Amino acid sequence: MxxxxxxxxxxxxxxxxxxxxxxxxxxxxxxxxxxxxxxxxxxxxxxxxxxxxxxxxxxxxxxxxxxxxxxxxxxxxxxxxxxxxxxxxxxxxxxxxxxxxVVPVVNLAGIEANQLKMDQEVLADIYLGKITKWNDPKIAALNPGVALPDKLISVVRRSDGSGTTAVFTNYLAKISPEWKEKVGEGKAVNWPVGMGGKGNEGVASYVKQIDGAIGYVESAYAKQNKLATVQMKNKAGNYVSVSSKSTAAAAASADWKGATDFYLWLTDAPGADAWPxxxxxxxxxxxxxxxxxxxxxxxxxxxxxxxxxxxxxxxxxxxxxxxxxxxxxxxxxxxxxxxxxxxxxxx
The missing domain is CATH 3.40.190.10 (Periplasmic binding protein-like II)
Structure with missing residues (x-):
């Protein structure tokens, strides 16, 4: 794009x-x-x-x-x-x-928004290239009763220097020691796998076009493009869907007064209803x-x-x-x- x-x-x-x-x-x-x-x-x-x-x-x-x-x-x-x-x-x-x-989005026939569940390990392993098929036992274990296809996962990520990527990789670095050691975090990283799209628009476009794709976008792009978002397991151990309410729950934990120059991260926030x-x-x-x-x-x-x-x-x-x-x-x-x-x- x-x-x-x-x-x-x-x-x-x-x-x-x-x-x-x-x-x-x-x-x-x-x-x-x-x-x-x-x-x-x-x-x-x-x-x-x-x-x-x-x-x-x-x-x-x-x-x-x-x-x-x-x-x-x-x-x-x-x-x-x-x-x-x-x-x-x-x-x-x-x-x-x-x-x-920022929310993971998928394109899988028969899978609707927030029907698929992912935990921290599964998401990190997909982007590390360790989980390569949608019917992998780790994904299946989180989704009993969901018909998962025997299909390769097409990983989509950003190709440009991106704050959305900085947020996404900051989260992955917090929840996966392997990701932190091998890939790290920032606006641009050396991705282990995946095809690159320019901007949130580019990632959303690729996911929409490719059967079996997974990507990450700002939630408004998921909504505008009618992409299937996933439920994520948060720090409290609960599966939550992305929404203004769950995002607000994450923001509620922020110590803005203690942040010099408003420098802080909201990823992996505590709270029963917090979007991670x-x-x-x-x-x-x-x-x-x-x-x-x-x-x-x-x-x-x-x-x-x-x-x-x-x-x-x-x-x-x-x-x-x-x-x-x-x-x-x-x-x-x-x-x-x-x-x-x-x-x-x-x-």
Missing amino acids: TMFRMTLIAGAVLAAGAVQAAEVTTINGAGATFPYPIYAKWAEAYNKETGVKLNYQSIGSGGGVKQIIAKTVDFGASDDALSPEKLAEHGMTQFPAVMGA IANQTNILVYKEPNDCARTEAVLKFFDWSWKHGAKMAEELEYVPLPKELVEQVEASWKANIKCEGVAAIIK
Whole structure:
């Protein structure tokens, strides 16, 4: 699947005194494909109130980080949070935009959404290439009564530098010592098996086309493409289905106040109902931007989206930031983002 450019339409609510921001007619961003569906929804609604365009390139988290470092966009978007050290190196700050879930999806004749169960060992062994057929005894043991075909498993993974991959491999590294030792984690890894698709869109497309395929995508892509999601065994030992509720249960365990620069992971979270492969997606901006008006426009877009777009997020099975976290994020803006020594205008 070739790279494509996605243009989102958005508008800005201008605060009193934000004279420079009134001149901004287009905000440019690039990065994660994970949050694209909700950014598109937010932007469409935002535009109906005002009229600034958000030109967002859904190119993957790795590309988004590269573009914000190169200062070719107003913000970068990455599911893989940058460490405080990396942020300091480039004079940037980051904040969570929304929380979501990565979910394994399958294409098997007769298998419906959430009918198939997987535990930590089975998922890791499939991506390690140790389980190669759908009727493997380990899969069959978890799914009594389910007609599993004697068919090879076609493993699909990302081909690009991907925050979704960072979340997925972070989870696999937590639950499988063998994965941690042999493969590790990150936006890009040396995959033992599988074919690569570009973006969540590419993985979803391959899984939809290939009988016997398994892949991993952000849950909104599974929903939009009508892909069969699987139930996963979580840290508490319970099988759960992906949903905004189970993602929220994972997010509830996060210690945001104790996380420097909002640097933390939600994978393999405790909790009876927690979805095990959840995480936040992050926005990257400069602490001392070259163009303050453009950065202020970015902040206002997210401020508006959090206050007016919670229902839209939930409809796509994302989890909006709780009010307390929004307040914490906006306090960090005032403390960290300066325009000629003055805190950026967000109200």
